Amino acid sequence: MNPTIKDVAKKANVSIATVSRILNEQKGYSAKTKERVMEAINELGYQPNAVARGLINKRTQTIGILFPDVSSMFSADILKGIEEVAHNRGHSIVVCHTGESGNRMMEYLQLLNEKRVDGIIFTSAVITEAYYKTLKEMKIPVVLVATQSYRFPLPYVKVDDKHAAYSAVSYLIQKGHRKIGMISGDMADKIAGRPRVEGYKQALEDHGISFDEKKLVVTPGFSFENGSGMLQKLLKQERDITAVFAASDELAVSAMSDAFEMGIHVPEELSIIGYDNLKVAEMSIPPLTTLAQPLYEMGKLSAELLLDMLVTGETVESRIIPHNIIERKTVKKVN
Known part of the structure; x- marks a missing residue:
């Protein structure tokens, strides 16, 4: 028989409500309590039901990612970082290839809204007034990566x-x-x-x-x-x-x-x-x-910031990421 949340609570010697809060990244427990609960989950092999969790916290445990070109090596490195963090924190991702079309972008924003994603990571493209208006109406956290907006107050992760x-x-x-x-x-x-x-x-x-x-x-x-x-x-x-x-x-x-x-x-x-x-x-x-520019790390950080916003309900600060020169063999020193 599959272990239940009741079994986890009993083994960790806490209430079912505490286990639920920990699984849904809510507040109201100590670090030691969380550690004890996570150990019980691992030992029992408990698999929380995503649908049930969604009913509790009104979330889908899903984040949307908008890329102008999903096939590029640039996008692949960012996506790898986002996916790793999302997976480790119990979230799925929906990846949208927007191309250069504003109409296509709006269609995907509508799709993500219909799917009730918990948050959106918006990559590379310029934020227009129409995009921002739609994002604001969705009332979910948004983080930009490899782009920024001077006009609209959205947190970003990028290199200068x-x-x-x-x-x-x-x-x-x-x-x-x-x-x-x-x-x-x-x-x-x-x-x-x-x-x-x-x-x-x-x-x-x-x-x-x-x-x-x-x-x-x-x-x-x-x-x-x-x-x-x-x-x-x-x-x-x-x-x-x-x-x-x-x-x-x-x-x-x-x-x-x-x-x-x-x-x-x-x-x-x-x-x-x-x-x-x-x-x-x-x-x-x-x-x-x-x-x-550390694209994989930028992807990870953008996902961490977005999921932190889901937990705290507070807007995070934008991050400028350090860059560096990688010396290989295509530059010759001249006199």
């Missing part, structure tokens, strides 16, 4: 994109490069496109290097496909570039592919640094030097 780009370009300058080009994402993208270009320009200015528009090419996005042919375009505009900062690892690997087709050796003839530290950076030949 401008500062991170500044660090990547400064690294190239410290290696002796002064003729530095950039392959950028969409400049209309206020989250990652424009800030990374601003970081590039600021690093040049602070090191006494004039910005030259010929050394910047802009793509529609951050994917490998977006970067195809961009290195050729950049070098056609300014041939004497010695280093390139690509606004994503996929753009950087695309540039390396173009360099191979053009007979340009990396890093002997051209240094390249990426942004993200995706798995593809390790797998490229040569391995890609890149600016790392």
Whole structure:
């Protein structure tokens, strides 16, 4: 016969109400009591009924996650972190692929509302007034990851994109490069496109290097496909570039592919640094030097903050996550 909550309460020498509060992450018990109850649960092999728990606390133990592109390596790393925390804390996830369509985003927000998710993690995209209005009407916690909003008061977890780009370009300058080009994402993208270009320009200015528009090419996005042919375009505009900062690892690997087709050796003839530290950076030949944002850790933290908000009912503080340079073999020191 399967153990019941009554069996757990008896073994831990507490009331059924106390076991229920612990299972539903409510207040009113000590750390020692929780430890005793959890030990009883593990020893008995008790499996709490999710439906019954939902009836008690009016929750579904489910969180929704909105990604513009669920197939990207960027999204996969964040999702892995979110899923680990959600699973460990007894929650399921519903993943929605919104694409670039505002209509599709609204459809998924409506779907998540109908499914009565307990909270939402919103990734990468810009929060519009329509999205915010819908989220507010749902009256559930929301945490942004790898994006932020100056206009709407939503907590976020992200790297400072401008500062991170500044660090990547400064690294190239410290290696002796002064003729530095950039392959950028969409400049209309206020989250990652424009800030990374601003970081590039600021690093040049602070090191006494004039910005030259010929050394910047802009793509529609951050994917490998977006970067195809961009290195050729950049070098056609300014041939004497010695280093390139690509606004994503996929753009950087695309540039390396173009360099191979053009007979340009990396890093002997051209240094390249990426942004993200995706798995593809390790797998490229040569391995890609890149600016790392800890996507897996960002996913974990966003889920922890969201679930904490569910327990406390209080809004959490936003978090700016540290970034760092991962040195591999695509940047050469020059005199």
